[in-house]
Amino acid sequence: QVQLVESGGGLVQAGGSLRLSCAASGRTFSGYAMGWFRQAPGKEREFVSAITWSGGSPYYADSVKGRFTISRDNAKNTVYLQMNSLKPEDTAVYYCAAHIGGGYYYIGSYAYWGQGTQVTVSS
DSSP: OOEEEEEOOEEEETTOOEEEEEEEESTTGGGSOEEEEEEOTTSOOEEEEEEOTTSOSOEEOTTTTTTEEEEEEGGGTEEEEEEOSOOGGGOEEEEEEEEOSSOTTOGGGEESOOOOEEEEEEO
């Protein structure tokens, strides 16, 4: 199993940047592709980005493509989400999760969710 803890959220002005981290415990972290999702108030949790176990072939939602960058450091058991050019519509709780099979964009393909970290972007 994998235990996940997100950090790095906060309040930022539109156009600003944040870097989220997701620290994993468990010996099998490097074997999992990892994903980031977000959930805004009153909305369903949605896919943001995913990265394979090797760190290649990142996947992005169209809404964040070109602004967000996912990366991972298997030696540190950590996956990151660099968020640039933030917009008010990026405001949400951001979650990381381990991919256990299936399509990368599909929430049902993930397990071992973290508790989330709040990102608030002011206009």
